[in-house]
Amino acid sequence: MYPKTIQNFIEKFSKLPGIGPRQAARLAFWLLKGPKEIHQNLKHALESLDKDARTCELCHYVIENDGNNKCHFCDNPSRDHTTICVVEKETDLATIEKSGVYMGLYHVLGGLFSALDIAVPKNLKMPELVKRIENLKKNKSVEEIILALSPTYEGDLTAYYLEKLLKPLKVKVTRLGRGLPYGSDVEFADAQTLSGALESRKEIK
Numbered sequence: 001m002y003p004k005t006i007q008n009f010i011e012k013f014s015k016l017p018g019i020g021p022r023q024a025a026r027l028a029f030w031l032l033k034g035p036k037e038i039h040q041n042l043k044h045a046l047e048s049l050d051k052d053a054r055t056c057e058l059c060h061y062v063i064e065n066d067g068n069n070k071c072h073f074c075d076n077p078s079r080d081h082t083t084i085c086v087v088e089k090e091t092d093l094a095t096i097e098k099s100g101v102y103m104g105l106y107h108v109l110g111g112l113f114s115a116l117d118i119a120v121p122k123n124l125k126m127p128e129l130v131k132r133i134e135n136l137k138k139n140k141s142v143e144e145i146i147l148a149l150s151p152t153y154e155g156d157l158t159a160y161y162l163e164k165l166l167k168p169l170k171v172k173v174t175r176l177g178r179g180l181p182y183g184s185d186v187e188f189a190d191a192q193t194l195s196g197a198l199e200s201r202k203e204i205k
C-alpha cells in the first residue's frame with residue numbers, strides 16, 4: 001500500500017516495544033513532513049546509544065562508557081549493599097528510585113519469562129544474579145533479595161523460577177506486597193503505591 005521506503009521504516013520501527021505498524025506509519029509520515037534536524041538528532045542519539053552506553057558489570061543497569069565498570073548505585077558506599085532489588089527493566093528501577101523509599105542495590109534482569117514459551121529465556125541475567133549472590137555470601141554480606149517484578153502472569157512465572165533458583169543459596173527472598181493491582185506494571189506505579197508494596201513485601205519460603 002505504501003512506497004517501499006515507508007514500508008521499510010514501518011517494518012523496522014514496529015519491532016520496537018510498544019509500537020505497532022499503525023503507529024510506525026504515523027511516525028514515518030510525521031518525520032517525513034517534520035523539520036529535517038530531527039532526523040539528524042535521532043541519528044546522533046542512536047549512534048550515542050551504541051557508542052557511549054554500556055551496562056554495569058554487577059547489576060546490568062546502563063552506564064556511560066567512561067572507563068568505570070560500575071554504575072552509580074553499585075559504586076556508592078552510602079547505599080545498602082546487603083539488599084538487592086531484582087527488576088525486569090531499567091524503567092522499573094527508575095520508578096522505584098523516584099519513590100525514594102529504597103536505598104539498596106539493584107539487579108536488572110533484562111526481561112521476564114514469556115507466557116507463550118515455557119523455555120527458560122537465555123537472555124535474562126539470572127546466572128549473573130546467582131553468581132553475584134554467591135560472591136556476596138563469601139563475605140556474609142547479603143541480607144535480602146527483593147523481587148520487584150510486575151504482578152502479571154509473566155512476572156509470576158519469573159518470580160517462581162527465581163525462587164527455585166535462589167533457594168539453595170539460603171538467602172531471604174521477598175516479593176512486593178499489596179497495592180500493586182494484578183496485571184499492572186511496576187514502571188507505571190505511583191510513588192505511594194510502590195512504597196506501600198515495598199514495605200509490605202512478603203518473604204518467599
Ligand SMILES: [Zn+2]
Pocket residue numbers: 056057058059060061070071072073074075
Ligand atoms: Zn550497578
